[in-house]
Amino acid sequence: MPWEDVIGKIQAVKILRNALISHHVAHAYLLIGQKGVGKRYLARVFAQALNCEESKENPCGQCLTCLKILQGSHPDVITIHPEGKTMKIEQVRELQKAMGYSAFEARQRVYIVCEVDKMTKEAANSLLKVLEEPPKDVVLILTAVQTEGILPTILSRCQIVSIHDISLEVLKQFLQRENTNWPPEKVHLIASLADGCIGKAQQLGQNESLEQERNAYFDIFEKIPFSKEASLFNIAAQWEGTKEGLSDVLELLCTWYRDIMIYKITHNGTGLFNSDQYERVQKAAVISVEQCVLSIDTIKEAQKKLRRNANVQLALEVMLIQLNQISRR
Numbered sequence: 001m002p003w004e005d006v007i008g009k010i011q012a013v014k015i016l017r018n019a020l021i022s023h024h025v026a027h028a029y030l031l032i033g034q035k036g037v038g039k040r041y042l043a044r045v046f047a048q049a050l051n052c053e054e055s056k057e058n059p060c061g062q063c064l065t066c067l068k069i070l071q072g073s074h075p076d077v078i079t080i081h082p083e084g085k086t087m088k089i090e091q092v093r094e095l096q097k098a099m100g101y102s103a104f105e106a107r108q109r110v111y112i113v114c115e116v117d118k119m120t121k122e123a124a125n126s127l128l129k130v131l132e133e134p135p136k137d138v139v140l141i142l143t144a145v146q147t148e149g150i151l152p153t154i155l156s157r158c159q160i161v162s163i164h165d166i167s168l169e170v171l172k173q174f175l176q177r178e179n180t181n182w183p184p185e186k187v188h189l190i191a192s193l194a195d196g197c198i199g200k201a202q203q204l205g206q207n208e209s210l211e212q213e214r215n216a217y218f219d220i221f222e223k224i225p226f227s228k229e230a231s232l233f234n235i236a237a238q239w240e241g242t243k244e245g246l247s248d249v250l251e252l253l254c255t256w257y258r259d260i261m262i263y264k265i266t267h268n269g270t271g272l273f274n275s276d277q278y279e280r281v282q283k284a285a286v287i288s289v290e291q292c293v294l295s296i297d298t299i300k301e302a303q304k305k306l307r308r309n310a311n312v313q314l315a316l317e318v319m320l321i322q323l324n325q326i327s328r329r
Contacts (some may be wrong), residue, residue, distance in 0.1 A: 002045045002070075004063040007174055008166035009042060013229055015161050016046050017166045020057045025050070025108075026159040030116070032147060033163030035247070037198030039143040040114060042163065044069055047110040048078045050139060054182055065106070070311070076106035085309070088120045092126040099130065109138045116154070117307075124151050130220055131157040149307070155257065165196020175201060185275075192273045193329040211276075217249065218277055221256045222284060225322060225327035232324060234318035246312070247303070254299050257284040260285050261292035289327050298322045 007015050008272060012031070019025045025261050029046075031039040048059035048066045051074075059066050068074035078098065080091060081121070083219065097171065101108050128151060132294060134140060140158075147155060166174075173192040182190075182205075194201035204210060219233055239249055257274040259281045269278040287295075302319035 030158035036199035043141040050108040075104040089122040232320040
């Protein structure tokens with residue numbers, strides 16, 4: 001049963017199932033959770049539940065309708081992603097136009113609009129008009145990493161469903177069950193790096209060059225406190241070129257300082273995100289816990305700026321210079 005396939009999202013599933021059972025399905029939902037946590041998969045399962053041929057509450061996952069929705073080939077269940085860095089008004093206009101047509105075969109047409117926190121102002125205003133007058137047979141499921149940047153008027157017209165991160169133990173159990181040939185050390189490492197996101201865990205597990213890539217980044221992290229400005233600018237330029245992978249690089253950098261802080265407190269490797277980098281962490285633990293906290297705050301501030309479409313190169317340069325200065329205090 002697809003609801004049981006939704007790993008670690010008990011509260012979110014309960015909200016959606018109760019809406020079906022009580023026959024009070026909202027015309028619009030906003031699923032909030034970090035990237036890779038499973039928002040789009042949950043949206044598709046909800047779409048299955050709304051249209052399953054065998055049940056109106058618990059989708060079977062086996063009928064033709066359920067299979068089409070899962071595969072993304074159902075004509076009445078449409079997923080929309082931003083084109084490039086933002087979702088543009090033309091995309092919302094196309095959505096509005098499509099909603100004016102009749103359903104091909106579904107009881108409820110479902111439109112899954114991903115990353116609405118990346119909408120342009122014009123697109124957001126256009127979406128607001130869609131939310132104000134939705135057709136009766138349409139359910140809109142919006143997804144976003146955060147509510148910040150979304151118009152309050154959009155938020156007020158949606159039922160917000162928060163999707164919490166999956167616990168480390170639940171994620172480890174899932175990975176071990178799906179990858180019986182993985183040694184316990186790899187399961188623990190991938191689950192720790194995934195930071196509660198099942199999609200990220202699957203992506204990391206399929207990356208055959210993961211160890212090599214990680215070592216290359218940790219080589220750079222070690223050098224930040226000792227690098228001159230020119231070298232820091234080169235690092236910024238290199239990371240700016242990673243584009244879609246930049247958020248993962250910055251998250252990894254956060255875990256680096258977090259691990260140093262944990263080692264400073266515990267004096268052992270228990271609880272490290274990057275357990276395979278224990279010797280590096282031990283060597284880097286010459287900075288204080290306060291410096292680690294300041295460094296993490298600096299990275300988080302850079303991430304905020306980037307989410308607001310700040311100049312990537314400049315934001316990275318400022319962050320790296322600040323990290324360098326913090327380490328010298």
